[in-house]
Amino acid sequence: xxxxxxxxxxxxxxxxxxxxxxxxxxxxxxxxxxxxxxxxxxxxxxxxxxxxxxxxxxxxxxxxxxxxxxxxxxxxxxxxxxxxxxxxxxxxxxxxxxxxxxxxxxxxxxxxxxxxxxxxxxxxxxxxxxxxxxxxxxxxxxxxxxxxxxxxxxxxxxxxxxxxxxxxxxxxxxxxxxxxxxxxxxxxxxxxxxxxxxxxxxxxxxxxxxxxxxxxxxxxxxxxxxxxxxxxxxxxxxxxxxxxx
Numbered sequence: 001x002x003x004x005x006x007x008x009x010x011x012x013x014x015x016x017x018x019x020x021x022x023x024x025x026x027x028x029x030x031x032x033x034x035x036x037x038x039x040x041x042x043x044x045x046x047x048x049x050x051x052x053x054x055x056x057x058x059x060x061x062x063x064x065x066x067x068x069x070x071x072x073x074x075x076x077x078x079x080x081x082x083x084x085x086x087x088x089x090x091x092x093x094x095x096x097x098x099x100x101x102x103x104x105x106x107x108x109x110x111x112x113x114x115x116x117x118x119x120x121x122x123x124x125x126x127x128x129x130x131x132x133x134x135x136x137x138x139x140x141x142x143x144x145x146x147x148x149x150x151x152x153x154x155x156x157x158x159x160x161x162x163x164x165x166x167x168x169x170x171x172x173x174x175x176x177x178x179x180x181x182x183x184x185x186x187x188x189x190x191x192x193x194x195x196x197x198x199x200x201x202x203x204x205x206x207x208x209x210x211x212x213x214x215x216x217x218x219x220x221x222x223x224x225x226x227x228x229x230x231x232x233x234x235x236x237x238x239x240x241x242x243x244x245x
Contacts, residue, residue: 007100010118017125018088064112141213162244167193173205173236206232
């Protein structure tokens with residue numbers, strides 16, 4: 001079985017990833033982000049801080065039925081890194097006080113708990129920390145356990161929701177994603193608004209193998225296909241980049 005991080009482990013990951021991003025952002029707020037070409041690092045930091053504020057409001061409301069849309073303001077550009085850390089600390093404090101089982105709205109319609117938010121924010125922070133490091137020219141991997149969990153979430157949460165509204169999305173075959181450094185693999189098929197997933201390695205039209213970090217980041221279009229080991233029908237592997245995000 002894949003190790004599943006605890007609620008507290010997710011909260012620690014939020015703090016760790018945010019502080020790494022804050023350090024990278026200092027003095028680089030106008031550097032372009034290769035993985036998000038429309039953003040500079042300052043825009044990336046502002047986005048993540050606003051995301052934290054949004055989810056803080058959901059956790060505080062403790063209402064699984066209704067979304068809250070809080071009024072939010074951002075500081076002057078130079079103060080963004082410190083503001084991001086403050087936003088992260090506030091969210092972590094609220095999530096820690098709530099515990100992982102408290103009721104809370106989320107957009108997936110499933111697992112309406114504060115634990116869902118903790119998981120989502122740890123993974124969001126990890127991806128955007130990587131974005132910031134790409135802008136600095138020195139990207140580092142995501143922790144393997146967190147990356148395995150992130151790949152699971154990308155498939156079973158995001159794709160499961162997104163493909164329902166994207167009937168045109170397709171891989172054109174089955175794709176096996178297999179981690180080289182962890183006991184984790186998935187066989188995925190997408191088409192006609194449906195997602196089919198089999199946990200574990202198995203027969204597929206195409207195979208992609210890489211570290212858990214690289215596969216997780218590939219699943220969010222951060223690591224290019226060329227950096228991974230691909231066998232079988234390469235067009236099916238390449239079609240992943242066309243799926244909704």
